[in-house]
Amino acid sequence: MGNNSDDPNHEPGAQQGPVLFYNEVVIDHFMNPRNVGELTEAETDGFGLVGDPACGDHMKLWIAVRDRRIFRIAFKSFGCPGAIATSSMLTALAENRTIDEARLITDDNVIEALGGIPEKKRHCSLLGVKALQAAIDDWEKRRTRP
């Protein structure tokens, strides 16, 4: 097996293993997650932290809001490929949305946008939605703060 004729560093699209479990969109969001990173304290208008590190998934999400619109969003996630891909897709869906639109994003929207996710990974998609709700709650709290 040492002489690989095919390049072992060739990344996506391999017709093996994971494709049976995750579709190509999910794999893409896992391999190239959108909006990974953090916002600085000065840039942040809302911050959400969800998950129980002891049992697995964990996510941090930052939003910057201007005229009630999310113009920047960033996240970091600890978890399985499903958690990373759904976190990434959630930020892609929420970016450039108004706060009211973002509030309406559901876990089903995230799964649909990914073209489906294995049944036992469905719960992962709640992580991003909860983190976004927490960040929006935080934004509202900060606004009303005297």
Next chain:
Amino acid sequence: MIYLDHNASTPVDARVFEVMVPFFKESWGNPSSPYRFGNQARAAVERARRRIADCIGCQPDELLFCSSGTESDNLALRGAVRALRHKGNHIVTSVIEHHAVLHTCQALENEGFQVTYVPVTSDGVVDVESLVGSLRDDTTVVSIMHANNETGVVQPVEEIAALAHKRGAVFHIDAVQSAGKLSCQLGKLGADLVTFSAHKLYGPKGTAALHVRRGTPLASVMTGGAQEFGLRAGTENVAGIVGFAEAMMLAFEMVESEGRRLQTLRDLLERGVMSAVREVRINGAKVPRVPNTSSLSFQGIDGESLALGLDMRGICVSTGSACSTGETEPSHVLLAMGLSPRDAQGTVRVSLGRETCEADVDTTVRALMEVVARLRQISSMRG
């Protein structure tokens, strides 16, 4: 593809496949049939039985064939506890056994048997003192694995055999992960029942064996025909059994040279990972392990994500044991060794095999370094 999951399964050796073919194409008869065509199959099964018995050091009539390591474990446990029910109903096993043993013990608890699950040390070795304390007058069966499938840690089975026998209990060893990796001479192991599986030693899937030392009480679990000394009904998997014997012979012939080669490669892998990646732990590193297995826990990332990242580069490794993939609970073996759920979650098992070469190890170390770094950049548990 770089396949580094030999504890899950191994490829069928070409020589093994070769000897199996005639039993699909020409001598495909039923070994129990009363004519010469059936006798050809019967003779092949009995010859295979003798060859394996010679390898492991027992009499041919102390070996019966069945379909899987799981079935063999089931027959050993269920068969022995039922045959010995008049003497007691207590079983002793360990918390790190394969699910084939653990879930069988749990099922037996539901049938009224009592089971003690002995803990392990932080290195993943069965705590012998605690095992001694758990043995009772009504203990009929003790079942301990020879090598753990996730960590490769070798268990003190010789010592446990003597302790179990002193208390009059039957001793079963699940040797699925050690056969072909360590010398498994039955005289040395001292067990009454020993489970072997063909596909972990470059034989076919669907074939396994249970060694039953003469005089060991055992009731049948599968009912039907009188095959396999009346202990395992069902037409023999002739081609599989023939292939199993060939695989066992080959594995035992090269056990020492291949063991040294794999140990060298594993050392290379572990040294490479330790120098390239921070905050990584090798589980069971301080105690004897089978030479091909490495259990690596990376802080701040998830093992399934790491395995998928490696898979996308054509490298196959597993997270914990193959059977628990898909379950969300972290490995029971790693938790029993005292790892936090989060560290257990960040673990992959790398198990090398005959086709693994040095270049594969180098590629894997580089890939591990890069994928771990990428996942740590994404991880909310860092920085």
